[in-house]
Amino acid sequence: MENYLVAMGVFAGLYALMALGLNVIWGLAGMVNLGLVGFFAIGAYASALLTVRLHWAVPFGLGAGIVIAAAAGIVVALITARLQGDYLAIVTLGFAEVIRLIAGNEIWLTNGTDGISAIPQPFRGVLSPAAFNLAALALVWVAVAGVGALFARLSGAPFGRVLRAIREDETVASVAGKRVLWFKLRAFALGAGVLGLAGGLYAHYVGYIAPDSFSALVTIYIVLALTAGGTGNMGGAVIGAVLVVVLTEGTRFMGQFLTALSPVQIASLREGLIGMLLIVVLHWRPQGIFAERAKVYAL
């Protein structure tokens, strides 16, 4: 049971990282990204493949995962720079599905739907399972704290203010002399890089990845985390992620009391509940439970 709770803590940290990454792209810069699981997958696959096939050390694999995911973010941002709301939502949603399609079909590279197993898990052999879990927990939350602090600082810095200006009104921002595209690219690269880091950490924590790990449902989890926490607010993103893990795992225990149902029915009930929950949160507080407070600057 303790191991289970620690593992949940690790997942909460990974979700928090993803929510932070999404928050820069969406919360600050206002670019919808329904394809965030695609960047998560890129980070996971990059790090897994480099460490398994080319025997890179794990930190380098993670670093490469961040860089490749960030590069993918720049490409997506460049392609979608002129697109607005709905079009951006569709294109990013499609991007994630294409990534999953590639992961499922390029068998020579990704091993297809069988996935990649035996991904190096540092210190797995030396540590007891409990100690390994605790070390992972510490590492992931250090990453969350680091990224969260960095982003909170960026958010208050001129960079963050420009992003918020772009979010509120792109034309005004560009009239004010801000190079909108350049800011959008950097925001997308930063966010995608953090999503890639979360993916790499996930791959090395679990030790196995497959295309199924990167379904649109993960995107819903993170959007739910960010919406619950309040878009634009770094602390809210982290709290939202913890709430999502508590809720998704809480529904796991519900299954024990529903003995009349088949496993497929219980799984569908859980997934369906998560979807319903997102709708309820959107109804209840579209601005999030911990909404970003509007800042008033003295002239």
Added chain:
Amino acid sequence: MIDELLQLALAGVMDGAVLALPAIGFTVIYAVLRFANFAVASLATIGAYAGWMVNGGLGWPIAAALIAAFIAAGVVGVAGDAVALKPLRASGPLTAAIASVALTIVLENVVRFCFGNDPRGFDLPVYRDIRFGGLHVGPQQLQDAVAAAVAMAALFAFLGYTSLGRTMRAVADNRELAGLKGIDADRIAVLATFLGAGLAGFGGMLIGLDTQVDPLTGFRVMLSVFAAAVLGGLGSIPGAVAGALLIGVAEEFSTLVLDPTYRSAVGFAAILLVLSLRPRGLLGERAV
């Protein structure tokens, strides 16, 4: 070689005609309600199951099953919209779009809860391909494409020649102006959702006839469907038809150089190409 290309083009047009229905459904809802309703993915699945139950369970003919698919998806679409999406539209089109992704996951899991993951198939007789001039076509594909064409013709007749259809176009064109004329936009919104969801269900059943019926039947083709709607320009019905036919043909041609499993990525590549040249699609409206 020419024969082979013609054959692929023919198959592409057949596929495109079927894809056009959910794409029109998506675009009709967008035209009137101004938000991307991703729930069409699961509504197509619901149509496929409704048709399968009527055809396989009650033993009614395919035509009756298609009507059942239309009505079932339409009713579920309207109900889902009323409960989950309508109250959110005030918070902006994106909030509603995100909620519709959640709604599609809820509906998919309702289907999974009721029917499980096992694939179901329609009980169809197997016919020999029809051949003409070196080309061949499966009777099933032909029948699906004809059914799709009939549904499209009915929709165009409705929009063009009935007063309700014209009212709907007026609301799509200019909501405020239509409101000034005393048109109840909310009622038209319900109608658009019913039509859009129904067409998605109708198309979903045709896809089920062609492949199989399972909780992901609709979701699997959604990349192509959204691509078709975006390619033609969101909110444009002729655009959705053109987009679907283009994507159907492009997907077939792609099999010459790509593994067939990448078919659905072709639509994605196509919209990236078109959107980078025309950010609002081929037949999309000008930026306001």
